[in-house]
Every structure is written in C-alpha cells, then in structure tokens.
Amino acid sequence: MWRFGLSLIICFHLWMKCCIGADHVETCSGIVPMRNRSGRISIADFGGVGNGETLNTKAFRAAINEIERLKRVGGTLLYIPAGVYLTETFNLTSHMTLFLAKDAVIKASQDTINWPLVNPLPTYGRGRERPGGRYISFIHGDGLQDVIITGENGTIEGQGAVWWNMWRQRTLKFTRPNLVEFMNSKEIIISNLIFKNSPFWNIHPVYCSNVVIQNVTILAPRDSPNTDGIDPDSSSNICIEDLYVSTGDDLVAVKSGWDEYGIAYGRPSSNITIRRLTGSSPFAGIAIGSEVSGGVQNILVEHVNLYNMGFGIHIKTNIGRGGFIKNITFFDIYMENVRTGIRIAGNVGDHPDDKFDPNAISVVKGINITLVLGKKVLQPGMIHGFKGCPFTGICLSNVNMNDQAPVGNRRNDPWQCSDVTGAAIGVSPLPCAELTSAAQAGECVLFPFELD
Ligand SMILES: *[C@@H]1O[C@H](CO)[C@@H](O)[C@H](O)[C@H]1NC(C)=O
Ligand SMILES: *[C@@H]1O[C@H](CO)[C@@H](O)[C@H](O)[C@H]1NC(C)=O
Ligand SMILES: *[C@@H]1O[C@H](CO)[C@@H](O)[C@H](O)[C@H]1NC(C)=O
Ligand SMILES: *[C@@H]1O[C@H](CO)[C@@H](O)[C@H](O)[C@H]1NC(C)=O
Numbered sequence: 539m540w541r542f543g544l545s546l547i548i549c550f551h552l553w554m555k556c557c558i559g560a561d562h563v564e565t566c567s568g569i570v571p572m573r574n575r576s577g578r579i580s581i582a583d584f585g586g587v588g589n590g591e592t593l594n595t596k597a598f599r600a601a602i603n604e605i606e607r608l609k610r611v612g613g614t615l616l617y618i619p620a621g622v623y624l625t626e627t628f629n630l631t632s633h634m635t636l637f638l639a640k641d642a643v644i645k646a647s648q649d650t651i652n653w654p655l656v657n658p659l660p661t662y663g664r665g666r667e668r669p670g671g672r673y674i675s676f677i678h679g680d681g682l683q684d685v686i687i688t689g690e691n692g693t694i695e696g697q698g699a700v701w702w703n704m705w706r707q708r709t710l711k712f713t714r715p716n717l718v719e720f721m722n723s724k725e726i727i728i729s730n731l732i733f734k735n736s737p738f739w740n741i742h743p744v745y746c747s748n749v750v751i752q753n754v755t756i757l758a759p760r761d762s763p764n765t766d767g768i769d770p771d772s773s774s775n776i777c778i779e780d781l782y783v784s785t786g787d788d789l790v791a792v793k794s795g796w797d798e799y800g801i802a803y804g805r806p807s808s809n810i811t812i813r814r815l816t817g818s819s820p821f822a823g824i825a826i827g828s829e830v831s832g833g834v835q836n837i838l839v840e841h842v843n844l845y846n847m848g849f850g851i852h853i854k855t856n857i858g859r860g861g862f863i864k865n866i867t868f869f870d871i872y873m874e875n876v877r878t879g880i881r882i883a884g885n886v887g888d889h890p891d892d893k894f895d896p897n898a899i900s901v902v903k904g905i906n907i908t909l910v911l912g913k914k915v916l917q918p919g920m921i922h923g924f925k926g927c928p929f930t931g932i933c934l935s936n937v938n939m940n941d942q943a944p945v946g947n948r949r950n951d952p953w954q955c956s957d958v959t960g961a962a963i964g965v966s967p968l969p970c971a972e973l974t975s976a977a978q979a980g981e982c983v984l985f986p987f988e989l990d
C-alpha cells in the first residue's frame with residue numbers, strides 16, 4: 539500500500555544517509571588484515587624501465603620469482619615507481635604486495651598472438667565467449683594466499699582496444715583475458731588503484747574466499763564489449779566498497795558458473811557485500827547472474843548511485859542453469875536516467891553448449907529491495923519467474939520511481955510481472971497485483987518503516 543508522501547520518503551532517505559555518514563560508516567576492514575611487509579624490492583632493481591616502450595616482462599617475472607625464493611616471513615613488497623611499465627602477462631605469488639606509486643602505470647602489451655592460454659574454468663567447461671581454453675588474465679594468481687595489490691592511485695592499463703576490435707570483427711580465437719584474475723586464492727586485498735581499458739572483465743575472483751576490494755576506480759569506454767567491473771564468481775566472504783565504475787557492461791556481477799558445468803562443480807557465491815558504489819554503464823549497475831549454477835546467496839548491496847544505466851538492478855538466470863539465488867538485499871539505491879529500474883528474469887543469457895538440462899530450474903527466493911529512489915526511469919520493473927516455478931519472496935519497500943521520463947515514453951504498465959509472489963509496500967508507481975495482494979505478505983519481512 540502506498541501510504542506515505544514523497545516528501546516523507548525523501549526525508550527518510552536523507553536521514554538514513556546522514557545517520558550512516560555521521561557515526562556509522564561500515565567498512566570491509568577486518569576481513570583481510572592489511573599487512574606491513576617486512577621486505578621491499580623495486581622493479582628498478584630487476585631492470586624495469588618505465589618509459590612506456592621497453593618491455594618489462596622479464597623484470598616483473600624475475601622480481602616475483604625473487605619474492606617466492608626469498609620466502610621472507612611477513613612477505614615482500616614489490617614497488618613500482620612512477621613511470622609507464624609495458625609488460626606481457628605475469629603471475630603473482632603468495633605473501634606479496636604489488637605497490638603502484640603515484641603516477642605508476644602497469645601497461646599490458648598488445649601482443650595478442652603470443653598471449654598465453656590457460657584451461658577453461660571447470661564451472662564454465664569452456665571459455666566464456668569462445669570454446670576451448672582462454673587467454674590468461676594480464677595479472678594472474680592461482681592458489682595464492684595473502685596478496686595485496688595497492689598503491690597511491692597507480693593505474694593498471696589493459697590497452698583493451700585491440701581485443702575489443704577482435705571481438706567486433708569476430709576474429710577472436712579464444713576467450714578474451716581478464717585484467718586481474720585470482721583463482722583458488724584467499725586473503726586478497728585490491729585497493730587504491732585505477733583499472734583502465736580491460737580487454738574483458740576487469741577483476742575476477744573465482745573459487746576465492748576473503749577478498750577485499752576497496753577504493754578502486756574502474757574505467758572503460760561505454761561501447762567496450764563485456765568490460766564488467768568486478769565479477770565475484772563461486773567465491774565467498776567478499777567485501778567491495780568505495781568504488782567508481784564506468785564501463786561497457788555490468789558494474790558488479792555476482793556469478794557461480796553455468797549449466798551442467800556449474801551444477802557439477804557446485805560452488806556458490808556467498809557472503810558478499812557491495813557498498814558505496816557510484817557508476818554508469820549501458821548494462822546493469824548490480825547484476826546477479828546470469829551464471830548462477832553453483833548458487834548465489836547472502837548478498838548485501840547498499841548505498842549505490844547509478845547514472846545513465848540500462849538496468850539499475852538486474853537479477854538474471856536462464857533455463858538449464860539450476861542453482862539458486864537466495865537472500866539478496868538491496869538497500870538505499872539511487873538511480874537516474876535508467877531504462878529499466880529493477881529486472882528479475884529467468885530468460886537471460888546463453889548456454890555453454892546444448893547439453894544443458896531443461897529441467898534444471900534456478901530457485902529464486904528472498905529478494906529484498908528497500909529504499910530505492912529512481913529519477914528518469916523509463917520502466918520501473920519487470921519481474922518474470924519460471925512458468926510453474928515462480929520466484930518467491932520478492933519483497934519491495936519504499937521504492938519510488940515516480941519521476942518517469944521522458945514523459946512521452948511513459949508506459950501505462952510500469953511494472954510487468956508474471957510467475958512471482960511476494961509483497962510490496964510504499965512502492966510507486968503501484969506495482970503489479972502479484973506483489974500487492976495481501977495473501978502473500980507473509981513471505982516478506984518488510985522494512986519496519988511503516989506509518990499507521
Ligand atoms: C610498517 O613498518 C615500518 C618499518 O618497520 C614502520 O616504520 C611503519 O610504521 C609500519 N607501519 C605500520 C602501519 O605498521
Ligand atoms: C602462470 O600461471 C599459469 C597457471 O596458473 C601457468 O600456466 C603459466 O605458465 C604461468 N606463467 C608463468 C610465466 O609462470
Ligand atoms: C585517486 O583517484 C580518484 C579517481 O581518479 C580520485 O578521485 C582521488 O582523488 C585520487 N586519490 C589520490 C590520493 O590521488
Ligand atoms: C581511499 O582513498 C582516499 C583518497 O584517495 C584515501 O584518503 C583513503 O585513505 C583510502 N582508503 C583506504 C581504505 O585506503
């Protein structure tokens with residue numbers, strides 16, 4: 539029921555912001571200790587030259603081998619001074635910090651021909667965009683513990699244009715490389731950096747736990763294909779905060795493999811917090827899926843500001859995915875100039891092959907969306923569950939998208955729903971009957987802000 543005025547909602551919005559800003563700033567600290575390394579080496583000691591032209595592959599690989607060889611208690615910091623360091627791909631090692639000084643840039647070589655390949659991820663069964671293996675990420679870590687990538691706002695530059703063009707011209711042989719990928723790793727911090735022009739996804743923690751990503755800027759052109767910001771994938775205990783992300787695809791997308799491969803591996807993404815994200819993209823602000831075959835649960839997204847988006851919130855799965863999407867909370871989301879505010883749908887994304895089980899249906903249950911303010915939202919909501927397997931516990935409260943625009947495009951039916959149950963309170967424009975009929979209200983613990 540719509541029982542409060544707009545001004546009240548806005549007051550409440552401001553109160554929440556103010557109260558949280560003043561004396562209750564939640565942070566990721568504590569999840570992974572920020573270590574003070576006992577040893578320190580510089581890329582310059584290994585022949586590194588930051589002139590933007592010299593290829594520094596040997597220097598990076600030698601420096602990191604040295605860290606591995608030293609096995610110093612407390613780990614070693616690799617210092618990258620100001621300058622532009624061109625290099626091919628390199629692997630990190632455990633107990634190290636990669637530190638980019640102010641004005642330090644680590645720049646990816648554009649030699650796509652000699653870019654190394656690695657095996658497909660078991661949860662994907664093939665490369666995400668091409669069959670077979672995949673190009674290794676520019677900066678890679680597998681089976682590591684206690685790794686920090688940080689600095690004074692240095693830049694990791696992917697020079698992705700050459701890859702985007704191969705995608706556009708359909709000449710890619712294998713799946714494009716991520717900018718930074720950690721596999722099977724734990725205790726990872728990525729902070730105080732700028733990521734630019736990734737060939738594909740920017741930051742991809744997969745089969746990881748205890749990962750903090752903080753104070754990071756991620757930039758790629760709006761028309762760059764598949765340049766997702768951060769994709770936590772079959773990973774748990776992840777905390778992401780204080781980000782500015784402007785790319786060509788989803789800003790943050792939580793995943794867990796797809797179809798028979800993800801189902802067989804069965805590793806969910808869980809315990810993930812995403813907070814204080816500002817950004818812009820033609821796709822989604824926050825996405826869950828569409829790869830959810832290992833399951834996605836216990837996700838909190840709060841204090842997010844989105845501008846010029848395709849979708850604000852996009853929860854997506856497909857026939858054959860299996861898995862689940864459970865206990866997802868969105869709180870305090872502002873969106874402006876957005877095509878679809880909230881979309882929850884069961885018919886999104888493609889398949890690795892035709893071996894998927896059409897009876898493998900994702901369970902989508904317990905999605906709480908509270909305190910959303912949308913301006914110039916073309917269409918507030920689309921929620922389409924599976925026929926015979928509805929999405930349940932879809933709970934919306936204090937969602938205001940009254941300011942639809944442009945006025946000429948205003949839809950008569952601002953919420954489109956099918957095969958969904960749940961409840962809505964304080965939602966405007968008034969949502970579909972599936973969410974407003976009192977019978978289902980028991981599925982939702984709605985936000986306690988209610989005036990009677
Ligand atoms: C880190 O270690 C250095 C050298 O031992 C010391 O000077 C500095 O205060 C330490 N910093 C922190 C945050 O512990
Ligand atoms: C980096 O690690 C991958 C596997 O994780 C391995 O295939 C590759 O050979 C390593 N590259 C170097 C230069 O050591
Ligand atoms: C780091 O970069 C961001 C984005 O460019 C900027 O807003 C911030 O002020 C920078 N911080 C420092 C310490 O330079
Ligand atoms: C985030 O960046 C700002 C300025 O760029 C800096 O003052 C602050 O200490 C950083 N926060 C963390 C947790 O490093």
Ligand SMILES: *[C@@H]1O[C@H](CO)[C@@H](O)[C@H](O)[C@H]1NC(C)=O
Binds near residue numbers: 774
């Ligand atoms: C998620 O967090 C809960 C509560 O803190 C904890 O009990 C659970 O073990 C965590 N799950 C994983 C996979 O780490």
